[in-house]
Amino acid sequence: MNILHIESSIFAENGVSSQLSRTLLEKLTLENPGSEIRHKHFGQEPVPHFDGETLQALMQDPDSRSGEQKDKVAYADQQIADVQWADVIVIGLPMYNFSVPSMLKAWFDFIARAGVTFRYTEKGPEGLLLNKKVHILATRGGQYKDTPIDTQIPFVKTFLNFLGITDINVIYAEGLNMGDDLKTLAIADAENQIQQLQSA
Template sequence: MSNVLIIESSARQQDSISRQLTQQFIGQWQAAHPADRITLRDVARNPVPHLDANLLGGWMKPAEQRNDDEQVSLDRSNELTDELLAADVLVMAAPMYNFSIPSTLKAWLDHVLRAGVTFKYTTTGPQGLLTGKRAIVLTARGGIHAGATSDHQEPYLRQVMAFIGIHDVTFIHAEGVNLGAGFQEKGVNQAKALLAQVA
């Protein structure tokens, strides 16, 4: 049995293409792997705070020196990080906002990229600690960005995943979804066809 962690980040609750892809993924994955456990965290509906002084204090101060706000921030980060550590497969559903990822997804990443927990510094540089995991990224993009200099989404997430030791990363892009009905249908159908192969 594997643990699958899904992170939703679309600000749209209705008519969200990345959420449509997530639902297809869940249905196909459950059909193929009925014993697997799926955990869904929606950082748009339940956003985590952005990185702030309380979180930094929670990470860096000894327990006896933390104030209540710092402890609450640390407990939240621990919960999010524990979910990631327990996952065998990480799925991130990310619409492209302003050429990159939603700030809610960035905030989640800021909570789980933790020195000594998901990566460590060594004399030869940083080393990821989450080896053996797999990541799948489902994106929805208004324009056509794959392979273009305007894509600050895939390169960033690939680097972040590699930084914590996840090198098996699959991207599935629904491209051109705001370019008109024909483009949207084509982009979504191509993404769904690729998604069927992944699950």
């Protein structure tokens, strides 16, 4: 099994979402010996914003790209290659100001490329990243699950579905800033859900 592990917390390995993602990662590797893992730690290795210069580099004829443009294209290509390689994607996903971390959004921008990860057809857009499983460890300071305020998970699911990824499992740990007792219970419940997962 090829596993892509993404920690998007600004607190790096100290984030609760990072810790829960590592708990899930440990379970997956124990159940699937010989699995290969690629890690992305956005708190330690920030993702640049997808800007106009990056888009221009991608559109530039490969033979006429500058050295800087070649570096930008190589980085962008690698992000897509990692997703294409993965069978399972594990995402530690904290909520910041009702949305996803900005570096995760930037990473999404890098992996959405027409003709590569999706394409437009006469019947509309078609995702090209098929047969992948995504586990999301969603952590929040408050309690937002299944409320109109939670625009985060619907956005992430919409984006992944657009790329062809429809097998998505979400484990929540909410109320982390609402007192130590609730925080302890929320983390314990998330860890229990992780252990109860039957398969990748």
